[in-house]
Amino acid sequence: MTDRPTTTLCHATPDDVVVHGRSLPRELIGEVSFTAMIYLHLTGREPSKAQVTLLDACLVTLMEHGLTPSAVATRLTYGSAPEAMQGAVAAGLLGVGSVFVGATEGAAALLSRIAAAGDPAAEAEAIVREAREAGARLPGFGHPLHRPQDPRTVALLSVARREGLFGAHAHALAHLERALAAGGRALPANATAAIAAVLLDAGIPHEILRGVSLISRCAGLVGHVREEQLRPAMRALWSAAEAAVPYEPPEEEP
Amino acid sequence: MTDRPTTTLCHATPDDVVVHGRSLPRELIGEVSFTAMIYLHLTGREPSKAQVTLLDACLVTLMEHGLTPSAVATRLTYGSAPEAMQGAVAAGLLGVGSVFVGATEGAAALLSRIAAAGDPAAEAEAIVREAREAGARLPGFGHPLHRPQDPRTVALLSVARREGLFGAHAHALAHLERALAAGGRALPANATAAIAAVLLDAGIPHEILRGVSLISRCAGLVGHVREEQLRPAMRALWSAAEAAVPYEPPEEEP
Amino acid sequence: MTDRPTTTLCHATPDDVVVHGRSLPRELIGEVSFTAMIYLHLTGREPSKAQVTLLDACLVTLMEHGLTPSAVATRLTYGSAPEAMQGAVAAGLLGVGSVFVGATEGAAALLSRIAAAGDPAAEAEAIVREAREAGARLPGFGHPLHRPQDPRTVALLSVARREGLFGAHAHALAHLERALAAGGRALPANATAAIAAVLLDAGIPHEILRGVSLISRCAGLVGHVREEQLRPAMRALWSAAEAAVPYEPPEEEP
Amino acid sequence: MTDRPTTTLCHATPDDVVVHGRSLPRELIGEVSFTAMIYLHLTGREPSKAQVTLLDACLVTLMEHGLTPSAVATRLTYGSAPEAMQGAVAAGLLGVGSVFVGATEGAAALLSRIAAAGDPAAEAEAIVREAREAGARLPGFGHPLHRPQDPRTVALLSVARREGLFGAHAHALAHLERALAAGGRALPANATAAIAAVLLDAGIPHEILRGVSLISRCAGLVGHVREEQLRPAMRALWSAAEAAVPYEPPEEEP
16 A cells, blocks of 8 residues: 555546546447446446346436435426536435435445354344344335335346346345244335345445445436426425425524 | 646644634634624625625625525435535525526626716616616516515615715616616615625625625525424425425327 | 426336336336436437437446546545535536536537538538637537547447437537538547537437436546545545645735 | 424515514614624524624634635536536535534534533543543544644634633533643644534534534635636646546456
């Protein structure tokens, strides 16, 4: 290790641009998909076809969820500052934080612990027991709307199986579901936990999982900008906000 | 002019921090108000007491407007990522763009043109005539709620008069109001135009007016973060947004 | 047109999530690539295979350019607030503005004008003449490093030809290059103009082109977050900034 | 407590705007300073003159620190997207996170614990002992440049004493300094800890301390935008970043 940091990401010469050691114009443009390029960028490794399919499946799953707080922030901001689309998308991305993607990160930590254990089933049972004793919920299990199963979880795990990448983390997820059911709380894994399992099995490092959400949500938010261009909702969202949180005079301080 | 840019803003030594050529610990902390410091920072000049009062009046005026799109973006983002208050405030600031502060900048351009003219009254009449012929509205005049007058305009101009800083730009504002009334459209100046006049007369450069709005709104948005801590509204805002913009199936492409 | 805006993007039921009228778990996850999903999201139409390939080529081209201002902002922010990866990525995206992606939008306007003209060659000549008379540069032509040709332009246009989508906008680009050369200024199209041509020929609407840059750059910036995790450069970037812009005492006001 | 959240911040009628229960045009504009208004906004209470002076002193202290990562992000972003000043300021604010303002929050937690203890001196000693045993540093003590004392701490505490607001938290700070010295590590409180003490004694709630930094830094960043308008440094900062973090080819994967 030297004092001086370096970058291995990109280098340009008059007749070439090298990204991750590959010639952008000769080896990448027209040769690899955006998703394969993302995989290379986040891991430094070229993905297998199956790894690309799994990453695609996760990016497709996360992209669009309707008028989430994040999408509403983008639309309000675009309507307020249409000169700067980048600001509208950034405003929405700022909501991709602990409340919404924290579950994926929390689930990833549990799945990694189980996958690394000598006896995964016992480790899953221990995790469920610890959570019950602490009165805590397991991140990534249960869903207010999607019952009894989250259809996205079913689809993601089915793709993993089809692609031959149903690995230690997907098995860990199944161990957790079984341990929850055995403990009397049959809470199926929701999409956030399934995405954690699938991305870890595809070789995406744990520390950058939030980044996958950011890329996918960025595309989702650009779609909301497009809809705002075609069918502006900003004024309606503003009025609804004012009506939802009415004014009340402050109490007089004693 | 040299090739190499320099900064004159700040310099630290072991026993001092110098900001704009003044010792922060010996000449500024406890000696000048935040507003005086902002004036120094944006202009490089120490303000008079009257200039500070006018800048204070504008910052106080702009700070808080209730559940604006900007405030809603801050509250949705804080509720989604409470680990990063800076992200919530940044999301709100991203809505301080052309739609809301553009009027201040547009009015400032008109007021500067009138103030620089040999015959300000005639210049104001020419501006009103041009706008009428173009079918355009003058930025900073009229208000959907505050009629027949914007009470903030009255207050701001009264402070300017009291402080002896009712200058060329405030007079230009009066010329514009008269020219509008003479043309049969008595549209009084709203707060955005009054702020432009008062800040320009106080010596704030035209190019940085949006920055004054950003500083003031930043404080306003931190107040919304505080209210969100005490009385969370994020879930209510989210539900209201979903109800305000219902789903409709896309039309089938032919 | 009704008073009430609606959204056609997404709708969830207990056992399904519908995005753009398709079942996410049954028709999209594992079935379409992220890029195809982006195309659907930005246009409301399912892309052809060739259209996906062109959009992929553009997203791959734009993703990574080394330590651009945008990437530096991301790395400085991640090093300052590692609790909020979303803030670091948002900070970088805020630099995806007029200076860097403006050329793509400017080129797109010219290409659309040429493509819509009865005599595209004459229209290109008129544009070059107008620019010369105005002393203006054409957006998207020439490059400080990539001479005599931008290798990315060559690659992008070659993909368009290969996929049978070398359309009116790519032809317009060639008309402009010829008109520039005929006028004695052989400035080849750089990647920003080539991307405009390829995306327009692929059917992406002009108004949302900046959004394609945002999606691609978002992935690039996540890659910089990952490199910052592995090989932190924040302190080195900070020191370099301080050294590059040294302190100079402010001049005394007279 | 009801289900429906309300807001007490602001309410507008045709002839008035009410902020925190006071008439903006009649009781606030021209009557109170921006800093007094900030105090009211963050606490719901009107401040005393001394409380305003202390908040002013902290806002003045935090505003400007030269080319910090945050300021560099603002300048790079403004140079990349000058159409959106709000984006440049937001990019800088996103760096106001745990690494830079975390020390204020960490110190505030310790000071609150000491202030609430029956025997503050003993509590401070316990904190120092715990930190030593854990091999941890106390947040807000010591400074790489300002030795043996941080001149801003001296100034801030002197203002607190002058204004008669040297309260339990400032005393707690002194207890901590003494306990550190008694333990053989004479690390004086730096500005971040002093600001925590002064703001808490002034009555600003612990949970919103980061917000005070955000308001002050926002003004600082607008000053950097202004300097960037007058003396652009973006290109120099970009070049310096590229030189500071040179390219190195990635290692071949085995």
